[in-house]
Amino acid sequence: MLVSTFTLGDLYLGIEILLVREINRSMECTPVPGSHDYIRGMLNIRGRVITLFDLRRRLGWNDAQPVGDGSGNKRKQYNVIMKTRSEVIQINREIGEARCPWQDPVGLVVDQLGDVLDIADDNIQPPPANLRGIAADFVHGVVEFERDLLVILNVASVLGVDPEVA
Amino acid sequence: MDAEERQLAREIQEQIHQEMNMLRTDAGQIRHLVQDAIVKLTGSFNGLRDQSNDQHALVTSLTTSMEGGEGGGEGEGEAQKRINIRQFVSETDRILRSFVDHILLVSRQSMEMVHRIDDLSSQMNEVVSFLHDIDAIAEQTNVLALNARIVSARAGEAGKAFAVVADQVRKLSKDSNQFSKKINDVVRRSQENIESAKEIIEVMASKDMSFAIESKGRVDEMMDEVSKIDRFTAATLVKVSEITDRINQDVGTAVMSLQFEDMVTQLVQSLEKHIGLVEQFTGVVCCGCPDAAQGDHAARVAAIRQVLQEHTAIFAQSSHKPVDQVSMDEGEVELF
């Protein structure tokens, strides 16, 4: 499985790359009144209106903004724009039907971008009980590295969409 | 004239002779005493004049040496060697002035150096802002490459080569980031060095100037003092000169006045001569006139009258006074 990695605070996160449509710099978006606090707002990219999820808030963190580097500037963040269900199915029907229940264009706001890793399915393990900073429901599985623990997100549950229902 | 009368006459003559001798001795003594005293007095007065002249010369040479001026006479070379106060004070003034000039030069150059350093510092800041631009480009490159990687993943096996290129581009952007971090570090250390250089220059450039004013004030005061002393010295010198002149004049008068010795000598000589005449006369009167001694009374009277007449004639010849002056004031010095 090809995984695009990024960081959120101290968390080392990954998303299956087939589910990702594009990545861009976080930019001004239009807030949605009356929505959940983890909905950062609506973003218009080349005519497509995308709902942006603030991943920090979605994981229940208090500090919605990453800590700066001391220079006083807000740390830059990035938007990981997801493919829609139909887009994924066009490429891989099996994955699309199993892991991509959402129909609308959505995106996740993350802190820093990482590498693209190719991970064998055997190396993906269920989340440990002592995993902190993220609820087990949001985790597809973890991969242990020498220094880090890569947490592969279950994007459907992060977005609050039940794959069975879809 | 009988024997008894002659005896009496001889005794009278003898007595007169003794008294005349005493007069002669006294007169001689007066002459010697006066001569002696005059020689000594003349010596003293001349000595006084010489010493007064010496004193004047000394005072003059002392003040000349203090002024350090030329034309100091004999002691010139020595006088020039000695440090004089006016020169000392003006030399101090000159040193102070050049010290102040030096401080100003250092301060001016230091400030110029600070300006150059400030320019350097703002150029460094430009470098930092260029580094930010480079970082931004690297970051955009990174995002682009990541998106390329996402697209290549969609192509599966067909996108493998494309994925390799995308990964290489991402690596380049990361390298660029590392370099810019290193450059940033060097610039930051340079800025720190620049700051400490400025601190050093600040110490060099910043001198409190009150010392210069105080010193200048003191030098000016000294100059005033020296001028006062100079004026006082000049005035004193004039007075000393006047006093010396008056002493010289007085000594001259005194020395000339001492020539009364001549008059005294002449008077004493005249006195001695008259004593001789009186002796001779009494001798003739008392025991003389041997021609008339045996004669009668009339003959003796005639003989004595004859002697009196001769003596009167001699006296008349020598009776004029050798010196008419009664006091030294009279007639002044032209008389001699």
Added chain:
Amino acid sequence: MSGTITVNRHENETSISIKGRFNFEMHSQFRTAYQNEIDGSVNKNRKFVIDLVGTEYIDSSALGMLLLLREEAGANEADIEIINARPEIRKILETANFQRLFKIS
């Protein structure tokens, strides 16, 4: 501790007024006060007036800055007047022989 500088620009004249302590810390402010005038000035005969009415203290680095201003404003052609110096500061200026290089009034 250090002072403040106010600049007034008229047609051909720049007036720089220094309040408080005129010392090393003022160098940036002082330079900024005149630098634009000199760099951008087409007419070279610009007059500078240094107003010391509020200046309490002056040290050698300030004298250095004034000398540098004179040099950068054209040395012997520079037209710089120092005004309103209090007596003790005037004395410093005179001890430094500034009356030969600046108009002091």
